[in-house]
Amino acid sequence: MTTYVIGDLQGCYDELQALLKHIDYQPKQDFLWFAGDIVNRGPKSLECLHFVKQLEQQGQAKIVLGNHDLHLLAAYAGFDKFLSKSDTLQEILQSEEAEELIDWLRKQPLMVKHPVYNTVMVHAGIPPQWSIKAAQGYAKEVETLLQSEDWKNALVNHLFGNQPNEWQETLSGWDRARYILNAFTRMRYCDANGALEFSLKSAPESDQKRQEAFPYEPWFVFSNRKNKAYEIFFGHWSTLGEIDAYQVHSTDTGCLWGGKLTAYALETKQRLTIKCSQQCQPKKRSKKS
Template sequence: MATYAIGDIQGCFDELQQLLEQIQFSPDDQLWIAGDLVNRGPKSLETLRFLKQLGDRARIVLGNHDLHLLAVYYGAASAKRGDTLNEILEAPDCDELMHWLRQQNLVIADESLGYVMVHAGIPPQWSVKKARKRAKEVETVLRGTLAREYFQHMYGNHPDRWHRDLEGWDRLRCITNYFTRMRFCDAQGTLDFSAKGGLDTQPDGFLPWFRQPRKNPDLPIIFGHWAALEGEAEAEHVFALDTGCVWGNTLTAMRLEDRQLFSYACIGLRNTHNPKLNTPAFLQR
């Protein structure tokens, strides 16, 4: 039995299947998926259906694209240019898939394996225990009767720093942004949303979240979200698994038991309607 963590799939279903064949994924193995299951790629519907049918064999955290899909589904947001979500929204099993998706976590911590997984990161001022507690606040709303209202208030860059006195939607939005959108922050956890490239785009006064002094520096953290890192966080106990498959690069898995990496190259262009969308922002500048 082995456990494999995989970075952002974003609808690259064919590459996912090829990668699973490469690692000889068996019925005894388990998958960890670091968020952004859908969007931009061509087969988001197939990806959701496949992961759902794995049941307990798949452990998933939600990414910003997954939350965006749910927001569109609930009528709280409109599809954006470049989104590839219509096939899901028009599918006969859409309601069932969306119910399943909003049951997923924002943070997964496994003491037996000794890993934590989150889509974007954990703010440096939070311990893993506190991160799980904050994640639970959002997860409870996502799974309850206030989900639609949550998505109506989810978007926005403020507040850009955590304070324990935050309340209501501001509080939930700040938590959500840490777990699903964070890249650079300062030592107090103030977020910068302007820089989305590699480490050379670091704003003055900010560092990648994983290079700030952290509460649990020796606990391995798996994350995705940041394709511009190309899988190289260059920090101890931090594993960046978004290697930009949807942008024409690779889909990557890490076997947690020995940290061996496996990659499968992108099969083809992801968006034939707008070729520029195949190039990530950090290569467009």
Template structure:
């Protein structure tokens, strides 16, 4: 029995299937942790979402920003963008089943056997794991309630508040929690987010650092698994902080990290992506 953590699929079904074949994935014994952004930008978002749904008894999934965008569109609170590849999901006969399942997925999962925690974008450096758990659970409750979920998707988009405050309430509180878990890259000393810069870790905006390089990062005991940041090319330079998004949708690779021994497996996406 092995457990594999896999980076952002983003609608790349063929590379996902090829990677599962490469690792010899056996649903009778193996487990998957999927780092979110299951859909969008790749050629087969519907197929990728269906495949993960098929594997749901063997997989733990966290929501990414593209997954939340799909849900916001489905709720009628956002429009598709030119580069989105989500329309086939919205038109599918099984859309309600797929979207209802997707909306039940959390922002944070743990693999206690490996002292590991996974979110899409990482762990906010000035949050303890206990605080992160509580705030992820808070968002799970928001998404589980039809009224609050509808309000959330209506108010989800935006870069403010830039940082956490204990007195935040309602949609502003939900937005900043979600931005930390699904959009975070660079933070300043106070832990506030810069959500406009998407480049390499070595080129931060003035006054900011990659979240995992923050000098006062609180959670250093557990392995942190995350996707979202393809420009890292799978490397953080920080022991115990594992970047999994290796840019499959951009012609890079799809990566699986075997948690049992730290071995990484890759699928060359250029060879498998449909034209």
């Protein structure tokens, strides 16, 4: 039995099937963790969402919500003004299954913890000042909002936005929820206190770039990080490359952009990848997300 953590699919269904074949996936024995961003930009979001939902409902997979998954929920809830030309969500929104898919999706967690290992998965990251125990509680606060009857109002009117970008335990109401959701699903760079920086997207591949970004650093590099006792798996950062250091593991290896799709085997600590075809790339190649 192997547990594989699979990086951002973003509608790359054929690549997912090729990856599962490559790793000799055994549906009755193996368990899959999906790091979020199941949908959008790629050509087969409906197939990806349907496939992952089915596995999750059969108890063979877990997923965490990514920013693109939340974007789909918002689009369904009537947030049309945020639908852009690069979105490929119409097929889901117009599908007969839409209501069922959306109702399942909004009940998925922001963080998953392994039942045995000290291992967790989130879409983007966990701020340095949060312990894993605290993070679990914060995740639950926002999951409760998304699972409530009033979820459409929460998403459309309150949960999107870049502020506040700094965390204080005393934050309350929608401000508190917004920071929590942004940290779990959108964070790349922050400062030592967890102040989020949203405009930086590239990888800090050189010392010069790191200096330019100061005081912001990739969320996982801070030496005083309070969640280091756990291995953290995350996606979201397609330009970062393969990181297995700092007790974190990146899984978004840019399949959507013609890079690779990753499955990381928890038990053997092996990274398994396939090269992705040009087919999954968005037609009009715009900025990476």
